[in-house]
Amino acid sequence: MPFQFSFQLWYVVILLVATYFIGTFLEKRHYKSILRREKRLNSLPAVSLKTPPPGHYESALVRANVTISIDYFKRFLAALHAFFGGRVTSYETLLDRARREALLRMKQEAEYQKAMLILNVRYETCSIYKGRGNSIGSVEVLAYGTALIPSRTRPTLNGQAKKASAASVNHGQIH
């Protein structure tokens, strides 16, 4: 039936247009928030080195994950890309957003614990919609590392902790 066909076509076109505008708006807003928080958390470096700097530290495992999906329009574009080959930019931005968001959340957790450095940062990516054919379009990224927290208390011989001055942390004494 021609009427029914055109109705279905219109439905798809409207969906594509709507998801294009809403999806683009959401992505821009997300990038803005990522940039703002990255600037704020610049003072807390996250590195992939394994050797801690000299000094008194307590360490704690910090991790954060995020699951992000892309919009319908971009998935449509990606399907076209898959046909013609080449760079699939819609997925590149998806993964970029997910990784940066996961790192930021990890940094926020480390900041909450008053850490000054995050060592041995690793990423773990997984596509949770694997095996679902059509609906692939979301990834989960986990970022984890070891946060170094400058220790305020130093254990003494009788087992009691006494307050160490902040200077001793900065001088980097090794016992």
Next chain:
Amino acid sequence: MQITNLETVPGKTIRQHLGLVQGSSVRAKHVGRDIMASLKNFFGGELKGYTELLSESREEAMERMIAQAKAIGANAILNVRFSTSSVTQGAAEIYVYGTAVTLE
């Protein structure tokens, strides 16, 4: 229990290696979450339900790893790694492993 993904603990020495400890957890999302996620899939953005689900799942895997480490008398787990694999449709396996040691 000291848990780190470094190979040493700053300021401490390792007295004894006790071998590999591990924990895993396989979880599927329930239908309600699945429906919400497929709606959100249209416009893109974070799927909070899945983020929480996987986070809880990791928490559980870590608890199992810690229980195993306690059982063999360790007081720290070093070089912890997370790994994820999708075993079947709609379920994810979270695996966490590390080396159990006793520290001075």
